[in-house]
Amino acid sequence: MRLEQKLNLWVKNNLIEPSQKQQIMDFEQNRGTPLFFGGMVLLGIFAITLGVISLIAANWEFIPGWVKIFFDIVLLSLIAGGSYYAWSKNHFIWFEAGVFALFMMVGASIGLIGQVFQTNGSFACAGLFWGIITAPLLAISKRRSLPFCWLILFFSSLLNIPAVEELIWHLFNWWFWADHPEVALIAILVHTGIIAACLSMADHLSDYKYPIFSEARWIVYFAMYSSLLFYMVFAAFESKAIYSFNIFFISGIFLGIMAGVGDKLHRPRQVKANIAMLYIECLLIYFRLLGSLVTTGFGLILSGIVLIGGLYGMRKIMSEIKTDCRRNTK
Amino acid sequence: MIKNKIITVLAFPIAILVLWIADLSIRTALMPEVTVRIAGYDPRDIISGHYIAYTIDWEETDCTQFAGRVCPEDEFKNYALNEYWGDQYRFYIPESKAKELDKMFRNRRAEHNFDIIYKYTPGFPPLAKELLIDGKPWQETIIK
Numbered sequence: 001m002r003l004e005q006k007l008n009l010w011v012k013n014n015l016i017e018p019s020q021k022q023q024i025m026d027f028e029q030n031r032g033t034p035l036f037f038g039g040m041v042l043l044g045i046f047a048i049t050l051g052v053i054s055l056i057a058a059n060w061e062f063i064p065g066w067v068k069i070f071f072d073i074v075l076l077s078l079i080a081g082g083s084y085y086a087w088s089k090n091h092f093i094w095f096e097a098g099v100f101a102l103f104m105m106v107g108a109s110i111g112l113i114g115q116v117f118q119t120n121g122s123f124a125c126a127g128l129f130w131g132i133i134t135a136p137l138l139a140i141s142k143r144r145s146l147p148f149c150w151l152i153l154f155f156s157s158l159l160n161i162p163a164v165e166e167l168i169w170h171l172f173n174w175w176f177w178a179d180h181p182e183v184a185l186i187a188i189l190v191h192t193g194i195i196a197a198c199l200s201m202a203d204h205l206s207d208y209k210y211p212i213f214s215e216a217r218w219i220v221y222f223a224m225y226s227s228l229l230f231y232m233v234f235a236a237f238e239s240k241a242i243y244s245f246n247i248f249f250i251s252g253i254f255l256g257i258m259a260g261v262g263d264k265l266h267r268p269r270q271v272k273a274n275i276a277m278l279y280i281e282c283l284l285i286y287f288r289l290l291g292s293l294v295t296t297g298f299g300l301i302l303s304g305i306v307l308i309g310g311l312y313g314m315r316k317i318m319s320e321i322k323t324d325c326r327r328n329t330k
Numbered sequence: 331m332i333k334n335k336i337i338t339v340l341a342f343p344i345a346i347l348v349l350w351i352a353d354l355s356i357r358t359a360l361m362p363e364v365t366v367r368i369a370g371y372d373p374r375d376i377i378s379g380h381y382i383a384y385t386i387d388w389e390e391t392d393c394t395q396f397a398g399r400v401c402p403e404d405e406f407k408n409y410a411l412n413e414y415w416g417d418q419y420r421f422y423i424p425e426s427k428a429k430e431l432d433k434m435f436r437n438r439r440a441e442h443n444f445d446i447i448y449k450y451t452p453g454f455p456p457l458a459k460e461l462l463i464d465g466k467p468w469q470e471t472i473i474k
Contacts, residue, residue, distance in 0.1 A: 057379030061424040061469070069351060073344065080340040087336055099340075106343045111377030113347065115422040117354040118458035122411050126377060133346045136339040162412055 003028060038093045042145045045097050049104030056112045065116035072109050079105060096143045103134045103146055107153075127157025138212045147212040151219060181238070182246035185231045189254055192224035225277070228254070236284040244288050252281055358457055361449035365462070366391045366406075368419075368444050380428035381420040382435060382461065384446070397452065409455045421446060421461050427472055434463070434472075442471075 007021040016024075056068075083098025107130045114121055131154035138147055158164055196217050203213035228251055235247035255274045262270030282303075286296060367390035386406060393401040410417035423431055435444065442464050450456040463471040 053377055057377060058425040059379045059422055061427070073348060073351075076344045076347070080344060083340055084336060088333075102340065102343065106347065107377055109347050111379070113351060113354065115378040117351075117358065118421060119354070120409065120411070120420050120455075120458065123377070133343045136342050140336055140339050 038096065038143065039145075041093055041097045042100055042143065045101045046104065046145075046149075049101055049108065052105065053108040053111060056108050056115070059115055068112055069116060072105075072112050076102065076105055076109060092142075096141060096146075099137050099141050100143075100146050100149075103137055103150065106130055106134050122160070124157050124160035127153055127160065131157060138210060142211065144211050144215055147210075147215040150212070151216055155219075180246075181231065181234065181243055182250055185228070185247055185250055188227045188231075189224065189250075192220050192227070196220045196224070225273075228277070229280070232281055232284050236288045238288075248281060248285055248288075252278065255281065354457070357454060358449050358459070361451045361454065361457070363459065364395050364448050364450045364456075365445045366448065368446050378422050380425055381422045382431060383418050383420055384444070385417060386419065386446075402450075402452065405452065406456060419446075419458070421458050423461070423468075427468075430472055431468065 004025065007016070007024060010016045011018055011021050056072075060068075079098055079102045083095055083102060086092075086094035086098055107126075110126050110130050113119065114126060131150060134150065138150060141147070159168065199213050199217040199220065203210075203217070206213065208214075231247050232251055235244040235251075238244045238247075255278050259271050259274035259278070262268070262274060282300065285300065288296075367387040368384040386403075388401050388403050391401055393399055396402055406419075407417055410419055412418075434442065443462075445462040445465070446458050447460040447462065448456040449459050461468040
């Protein structure tokens with residue numbers, strides 16, 4: 001719900017005065033974080049530095065290697081110096097732009113050094129080195145662009161290492177082709193859930209100062225829900241009905257719990273997203289036909305009735321418990 | 331305190347890169363040269379540009395230039411990139427000459443000898459210094 005709609009609702013229910021609503025609206029308008037401008041500056045920096053990487057990769061033979069390296073170090077120093085200057089003058093957008101440019105240009109420099117000295121490294125090595133030496137920049141950046149690019153770089157480099165790639169492939173094979181795909185689904189949900197919980201805890205313990213944790217959590221959620229969707233589609237086409245039933249059952253329970261948790265924590269988007277996934281699941285169950293059209297039809301009708309009845313009953317019990325508690329405290 | 335943190339963080343990646351450049355420069359200057367026979371083709375790296383990917387032909391390499399007159403195949407293999415088709419090494423080349431070199435390397439390998447001069451000392455990763463075509467730097471052959 002937008003701020004204005006929310007404030008109107010509060011005024012209507014006598015929670016705030018109309019004058020207070022106006023004061024809040026004025027405050028929010030004047031606070032005006034230049035999101036669009038900042039975002040466009042970072043996008044521009046991204047495009048420019050990608051262009052520089054491309055120019056460096058062209059390997060200009062008429063410029064001696066040491067001249068390229070010298071100018072590269074001068075450029076890096078100018079970017080770092082400029083970032084510091086912007087920070088000292090409280091120009092935070094330009095400071096963020098400088099930090100992001102430094103991150104990208106370190107990658108360009110690694111490419112250049114590899115080219116001049118013929119270091120014979122793979123993308124995985126260069127990417128990991130790039131990620132590790134730019135990791136401290138994450139501690140001073142408050143925007144999400146740098147953590148997002150850094151995470152993509154780090155994990156794509158890590159997954160490019162042949163041994164890691166092989167391990168993931170083995171795990172995926174074992175999970176997916178195991179005799180029980182529902183076990184694989186539970187394993188994925190549990191692992192991603194634990195990682196997301198650890199990231200939430202780290203974010204909370206660091207007072208939400210470092211956007212890397214929330215950015216990483218979003219990536220984990222993306223992996224969790226895309227895996228869930230993959231297994232739901234898999235269940236729709238799986239020939240063994242018991243596997244399909246188990247997968248639909250597990251994903252239904254999981255989505256229901258996540259929507260309930262979102263409701264408790266006042267996260268409307270979480271509730272809506274999980275319910276949207278449940279709609280998809282219902283459709284997939286209908287396509288899968290667990291048994292015949294008649295049994296699937298009765299099954300879906302019964303599920304709907306149980307869902308509505310169960311929730312209605314639970315709400316009633318909860319409100320009765322609350323009333324009893326109030327009576328007892330009086 | 332925050333000022334020092336900002337300065338340290340901004341200077342850290344540059345300092346690491348400068349140290350790396352210094353290490354590579356010292357090794358390039360001090361290590362002796364060895365020449366090995368090669369075969370391969372030309373793809374592209376995301377950040378360093380075009381390169382010739384090659385394998386070393388130890389059968390055709392003069393092993394007398396190495397200590398004990400033995401070719402250090404195993405040590406070179408340790409620093410190779412393990413691709414699906416086998417061990418591979420890279421020599422970065424300018425984009426403007428990549429097509430020509432690629433053509434020469436793929437189609438006229440029987441007519442020419444391709445060698446790489448390495449800076450090499452046992453115990454350190456070998457650093458490729460120069461690509462030779464018929465015993466001359468590749469630039470001279472391509473201009474002809």
